[in-house]
Amino acid sequence: MEKMIRFRKDDLRDYAVRYMERFSVPEADARIVADVLVAADLRGIPSHGFIRLHSYYGQRLARGHMKPRTEMKVVSETATTLTLDGGNGLGQVAGHRAMTRCIEKADQANVAVAVVHRSNHYGIAGYYAMMALAHGMIGVSLTNSHSLVAPTYSRTAAVGTNPISVAVPSGKEFPFVLDMSTSTVTIGRITLHEKMGEPIPLGWGIDSTGETTDDPRKILRSGGALLPLGGTDMMSGFKGYGLGVLVDILCATLSGGLNLTDVGGPDEAREADVSHLFAALRIEAFRPLAAFREQMDRLAETLRNLPRMDGQDRIYIAGEKEYENVRQNERMGVPVPEPAIVEIRKEGERIGVPFDLIPVSGN
Amino acid sequence: MEKMIRFRKDDLRDYAVRYMERFSVPEADARIVADVLVAADLRGIPSHGFIRLHSYYGQRLARGHMKPRTEMKVVSETATTLTLDGGNGLGQVAGHRAMTRCIEKADQANVAVAVVHRSNHYGIAGYYAMMALAHGMIGVSLTNSHSLVAPTYSRTAAVGTNPISVAVPSGKEFPFVLDMSTSTVTIGRITLHEKMGEPIPLGWGIDSTGETTDDPRKILRSGGALLPLGGTDMMSGFKGYGLGVLVDILCATLSGGLNLTDVGGPDEAREADVSHLFAALRIEAFRPLAAFREQMDRLAETLRNLPRMDGQDRIYIAGEKEYENVRQNERMGVPVPEPAIVEIRKEGERIGVPFDLIPVSGN
Numbered sequence: 001m002e003k004m005i006r007f008r009k010d011d012l013r014d015y016a017v018r019y020m021e022r023f024s025v026p027e028a029d030a031r032i033v034a035d036v037l038v039a040a041d042l043r044g045i046p047s048h049g050f051i052r053l054h055s056y057y058g059q060r061l062a063r064g065h066m067k068p069r070t071e072m073k074v075v076s077e078t079a080t081t082l083t084l085d086g087g088n089g090l091g092q093v094a095g096h097r098a099m100t101r102c103i104e105k106a107d108q109a110n111v112a113v114a115v116v117h118r119s120n121h122y123g124i125a126g127y128y129a130m131m132a133l134a135h136g137m138i139g140v141s142l143t144n145s146h147s148l149v150a151p152t153y154s155r156t157a158a159v160g161t162n163p164i165s166v167a168v169p170s171g172k173e174f175p176f177v178l179d180m181s182t183s184t185v186t187i188g189r190i191t192l193h194e195k196m197g198e199p200i201p202l203g204w205g206i207d208s209t210g211e212t213t214d215d216p217r218k219i220l221r222s223g224g225a226l227l228p229l230g231g232t233d234m235m236s237g238f239k240g241y242g243l244g245v246l247v248d249i250l251c252a253t254l255s256g257g258l259n260l261t262d263v264g265g266p267d268e269a270r271e272a273d274v275s276h277l278f279a280a281l282r283i284e285a286f287r288p289l290a291a292f293r294e295q296m297d298r299l300a301e302t303l304r305n306l307p308r309m310d311g312q313d314r315i316y317i318a319g320e321k322e323y324e325n326v327r328q329n330e331r332m333g334v335p336v337p338e339p340a341i342v343e344i345r346k347e348g349e350r351i352g353v354p355f356d357l358i359p360v361s362g363n
Numbered sequence: 364m365e366k367m368i369r370f371r372k373d374d375l376r377d378y379a380v381r382y383m384e385r386f387s388v389p390e391a392d393a394r395i396v397a398d399v400l401v402a403a404d405l406r407g408i409p410s411h412g413f414i415r416l417h418s419y420y421g422q423r424l425a426r427g428h429m430k431p432r433t434e435m436k437v438v439s440e441t442a443t444t445l446t447l448d449g450g451n452g453l454g455q456v457a458g459h460r461a462m463t464r465c466i467e468k469a470d471q472a473n474v475a476v477a478v479v480h481r482s483n484h485y486g487i488a489g490y491y492a493m494m495a496l497a498h499g500m501i502g503v504s505l506t507n508s509h510s511l512v513a514p515t516y517s518r519t520a521a522v523g524t525n526p527i528s529v530a531v532p533s534g535k536e537f538p539f540v541l542d543m544s545t546s547t548v549t550i551g552r553i554t555l556h557e558k559m560g561e562p563i564p565l566g567w568g569i570d571s572t573g574e575t576t577d578d579p580r581k582i583l584r585s586g587g588a589l590l591p592l593g594g595t596d597m598m599s600g601f602k603g604y605g606l607g608v609l610v611d612i613l614c615a616t617l618s619g620g621l622n623l624t625d626v627g628g629p630d631e632a633r634e635a636d637v638s639h640l641f642a643a644l645r646i647e648a649f650r651p652l653a654a655f656r657e658q659m660d661r662l663a664e665t666l667r668n669l670p671r672m673d674g675q676d677r678i679y680i681a682g683e684k685e686y687e688n689v690r691q692n693e694r695m696g697v698p699v700p701e702p703a704i705v706e707i708r709k710e711g712e713r714i715g716v717p718f719d720l721i722p723v724s725g726n
Binding site for chain 1: 601
């Protein structure tokens with residue numbers, strides 16, 4: 001693991017706002033982007049956090065590949081559905097607005113689904129799903145992304161890591177928050193193994209001939225690809241492949257966006273044209289919310305108390321580790337990988353928004 | 364593979380109807396059960412087909428563990444949502460009615476979600492999802508089931524194989540039909556390896572200590588369990604575990620049914636109390652259906668034409684193999700495993716519904 005430096009979460013957010021404003025992002029929108037980025041670091045998902053402020057968002061704004069003002073258009077709307085054109089603005093802003101509208105609609109109609117095309121990378125999928133929790137709703141958030149995953153029997157990447165997130169309220173327990181890519185692992189895990197000079201387990205990815213490989217460089221640097229959740233065909237990788245394509249269909253085909261290899265990657269000099277889907281279900285329409293919450297608590301308790309395999313001292317429920325990370329990081333400061341800080345110091349200086357944050361003591 | 368004997372699909376359906384009627388199932392309901400069972404055999408999923416007519420449905424009806432008349436009650440209803448009590452009737456009848464209502468609601472409200480508790484095993488999840496296709500809708504079908512899958516770090520089964528099915532209409536192409544359990548493999552795959560005396564790949568299941576095993580008997584006969592999609596933690600099995608629990612929540616917690624280990628297995632002398640979720644999305648509410656269909660066709664074409672790994676001559680899309688099975692089996696006759704025929708001959712005779720079907724020639 002890289003060295004982490006901890007900062008106060010409000011400091012990180014405020015800096016991200018100033019940074020985004022430098023690229024003409026309106027303050028309210030910059031606050032949304034900052035909140036989504038810092039939420040990733042708080043939850044222990046640094047790959048989608050502050051580290052992307054320059055490397056993804058800043059660079060693409062500077063080069064004009066995405067627009068600082070998220071001017072969205074309603075393509076189609078009913079009491080329960082919404083199709084939006086994201087106007088090549090910020091994915092976080094598009095996501096936040098679409099999910100907000102979804103929740104408003106579900107408040108009236110009990111169920112709502114919103115899709116967005118012509119958007120950009122929106123950070124952690126879970127952020128938008130979790131927006132439903134405070135409203136006694138189940139939230140769903142899906143997005144497609146540029147190709148990194150090889151369909152079963154293919155030897156090239158053609159599907160994004162297309163995450164699925166569903167957030168479900170509970171009672172005394174933390175909420176259930178599933179937030180998972182539909183690949184075996186993220187590209188970040190492969191990169192980390194490459195940096196450490198370590199082989200990867202067979203089943204994470206393939207080389208350019210389609211064979212599983214333990215060499216991270218063959219995946220990253222010579223035409224390989226990630227495998228879908230499951231891994232090889234023998235291990236039911238076709239299910240992860242099916243889920244990845246399903247996410248692509250629900251986001252892009254339903255919204256009229258781009259599918260598969262047509263979605264732009266972070267380094268491509270053009271609109272990314274990412275698509276998202278959001279949904280909200282009002283629990284009270286199905287059954288009394290209090291009874292639902294109690295039953296969610298019992299579910300967590302049952303799972304937690306199952307007999308464990310040797311050497312394991314806990315059984316986790318989806319979102320539990322992230323919930324604990326948030327509690328710890330709010331107390332100790334939000335950890336940001338050191339290379340991200342080195343980069344932002346340089347880039348911030350260059351664009352006139354010097355990174356002057358003081359790490360929390362104890363670093 | 365076991366020897367398969369082929370029959371005309373109408374013959375199989377008619378026999379299943381007569382068999383179910385013998386247990387006082389009303390004819391219209393028996394027709395639904397028969398159609399769902401034969402659809403599984405047609406699609407090449409014999410584990411969920413005719414083989415279950417006696418071994419699951421007949422036995423449970425005979426013993427009074429489920430009711431021949433599916434008297435459902437509406438627990439809660441809005442324009443977009445429906446919560447039903449399945450009255451411990453037939454899962455297929457409950458599923459068919461709930462999905463029919465879902466489609467009617469989505470026809471008016473564009474989106475609808477129905478949940479059912481106090482139901483039983485409903486056969487292939489895909490059947491109900493596919494009901495939406497003829498209406499220009501995306502169909503969703505989920506069900507929980509008795510525990511067979513071990514949560515990550517647990518050493519006992521506590522989650523069902525809880526399948527996810529989503530069906531999406533296309534244009535000239537066959538529809539996209541994802542229909543997958545959230546375990547690595549089904550218990551049937553393990554049983555087949557045991558019968559053949561063959562080891563299983565590491566990652567399909569664990570022994571009673573929680574260690575992965577290549578011995579099918581340790582999974583089937585001495586306290587082992589299946590692993591969730593992904594397999595071990597290292598291979599991201601926690602994602603399959605998360606998906607399995609998600610299905611359990613959406614079906615059972617949302618409907619007020621039973622979760623996890625409380626769901627009854629096929630051999631338990633009590634109500635199974637299985638729960639389902641169905642959803643329908645009217646595509647035309649999001650964008651013109653014709654454009655959606657065209658884009659679905661292009662998606663299939665793109666996937667099909669990707670460069671293949673050595674030794675593979677095709678890349679499949681979810682539902683494609685099953686679609687081809689249906690075409691072949693409608694022409695050649697529906698294959699049923701020989702042991703299922705031996706059993707139904709004996710049982711049919713015993714209850715006064717002799718199995719007098721003539722196999723199609725060429726067997």
